[in-house]
Amino acid sequence: MLIKEQGDQAGTGVSEEILYRIDIPANRYDLLCLEGLVNGILVFQGKKEPPAYRLAKYEDIYSLHLTPATAQIRPYAVAAILKGVSFTKESYNSFIDLQDKLHQNICRKRSLVAIGTHDLDTIHGPFVYDALPPSEIKFRALNQSKEMTAPELMELYSTHAQLKQYLGIIRDSPVYPVIKDKNGVVISMPPIINGDHSKITLDTKNVFIECTATDLTKAIIVLDTIVCMFSEYCSSKYEVQQCKVFGPDGTYELYPQLRYRDELINVDKANNYIGIRENGNNLAALLSRMCLTTTHEDSTLRVRVPPTRHDVIHACDLYEDIAIAYGYNRIERRPCEVATTGGQVPLNKVTEQLRQECAHAGFTEALTFTLCSREDIASKLGVKIEAVPAVHISNPKTLEFQVVRTLLLPGLLKTLAANKKMPLPLKLFEISDVVLKDDKAETGARNERRLCAIYCGKAAGFQYVHGLLDRVMALLRHPWDKQTGYYLRQCDDPGYFPGRCAEVVLRGQAIGKVGVVHPDALAAFDLSNPCSAVEINIEPLL
Template identity: 60%
Template structure:
């Protein structure tokens, strides 16, 4: 779950009242959040002293609040306060509108065909006549970072660029060029560098190095220029220094480039809805026009409202309560889902705002109603249907075998389901292509590169780590292995395997042979042609 840090005093001022820590913790719980931690930090402030200024320091209290990963509208102070105020019925949920400039001249962003090689989609919008303070500016930047880490998947799906519109001139062009042909002064850099020089520089940067891999191997890098050839940004890496926003910025041009257009629309909607509150006309966003390579014209942000209809009886049944339709509609309205009862008195019409991209199915609406009602207020009751739970046959068999293997003198091991490529290939004499393993796309360590295809490496590693233990070592494991399978919807399938190892100074095959016979006896499998047979292995894993 993402964690949002907010200053306590600033939060209470925005909420219009103060709470004790226990009261605010309870409020968060009621709203479906969790107050994870309360900390303090030193903040440097400037104080007037005589006719000059002196620096001072002050302790500020920080609330760290855990937010559900799909609630992008709660990732900043603005959205959090707005949600809590609507929940406590102090304000009504705002209505977000898309407007056009008085002269009807929209800012335009042209996308060229070259972007298809690296990052084909883009959306844009303008926050006109916005007023920043230090706190609002920090929240604006922090929201972008939160979105980059969350829905944007560390900028791989979407990258956000924000620019001072008064320092640049439209129309804008989103294109892609070879890195050697890109030169500009990047954000917070003192001189112009080529794209290749920047990428080399950012490989060593503790923050930026995590994004370099996204485009470094591409033949072209995405770039955005204004009408005068000023480079605004090189997404998803860095913005240009020329158009950076400051506390004095009055008009903000926002562009989101993406590999996933749906995610880009959501990200743009979240940013503009959260901070349009500070525009001269609150909760209004100036539209921008995006022209595709084929000439198709799209207007963004969409700020789309949609309506869903759901029966009150269905909602009550799923939650386990008995509320009237009007009461349920009120509960949903408190969750920023404006709702009302239809003429039949049984159906509820729910309006989904552009800030609630997490509302996908009926179950999401029911969940919000349950949160607003309060989980602690749902009375416990016995189920109306009588059922008896049973283990899956495979799991039941596994548990029975574990007990008998332990009774045979073997100790159970539980090893990691992930391992290195070498563990399932070179170390056991199998080529990587023959291993049929499911690979992890972005492994954090060399020890967890693939899902295991056999249990043997894990047991051998366990023995290697326990060589100082008294001999003999008799280990077994019954767990799943993963094999690639294109016929499955997830591209892989699980198989339950059993593996046993006997390690001694002078090990004898009769120990493992006896264990195998015991397992077959328990499974009622007889030796012979119609049952099981022991044959010499032709693989390189076993050495004669």
């Protein structure tokens, strides 16, 4: 956390108020509101102990029941109750502001989690979380004067400055999520808008908080953060009432969980990682200042991680907090104790050198998309997609990006099609990776570095790209020889003109192809001028 003081110079401004700009890490959700920030500063200064959050016994009347239909759109929900809340205008604004910041941060603009807060005294439990066809949803939305159906609300908010960005989350779904109370009163249509009937005000004393989500872990974090930050305004300070949340199968879980857990770290290891020399008691004090109550036992630190610190996942997070509390500027600079010799990866070094030489040969470098359509690498080149070892995208957003490219040639052909107005001849090349499906690889696929060059002119003979191939082989010291070097071997490929295609063979292994592109392939890519191309795998050349 970085704090910078900003204020007017004497005599240059009208305000004497001092403002502080505070930079907060993205994973410190407990510092996104004034309550959490002030609490963290006071604990850090030793002026108070970290709060001890407690769970009050649940009441069955305030349970939340999920229907099977919710699995179609937002399958998870959690809930909690804050009782005896005393809001002031400042704390109320802070409460709303925290929700907005969480929505933009961990909730990913409500796509993962949507938060709803309601005046518990205006509604009656148990509550039902359902998913209904839009035409069956009708209620008075927040700050609206009349009831409207869900399609009417979607139309109304399509021009709303803030809410229009969330409509796409559910707009195309056959059902919309909705939460009702015992009497059928709609209190929320997440993730868009709450009902006006249950809106919270400065006079609200009991708050019902629900979070619907597509990610249960994120929902739990969001709920824990909100109730921990504002339970200090409850009549029973730092106490939160749980709710029973019933799943579609009838089983239930209690939320919020407000789980505390213990982590053990070694004193010597912490000192070595950070580069300091402090005894165990001092390290325990440093962690305690970060709201992580810690005790020292022999050479071990026992750290109590509270429900407000979901950012603490691993021991390295605890080392980081020790370093922050100690002060990065106080850590002594020391030279690296490991002697290493850095160097460029040979494949990348050769790639850069070949780029220079291809450019010297008169070819212009192109950089094409790694993703392409199935037609680009299959039907347009005269083969079936089933015969191509392509890695498919499970949920492609557009028809242009369905698979990871297995060839560089389609990308260069599309580049030529987009530059048909340029004077001929056009000479392009690209040296990049393709991805091939491989069951023997750990990930099921492997990368392969390739060089592809294409010549497009009024006459595209074999010799234009064959010359570049010979130049590349000469630079890499591979002679024209069947035993120790490379040679060309005639082959058939539907993407190339019959009788004008050859394999590039290096020491008995085919590493690519060279030839005149088939007229059908050119027509599929909307090209009318003849083209010749070469594409080889450069990894065996090293």
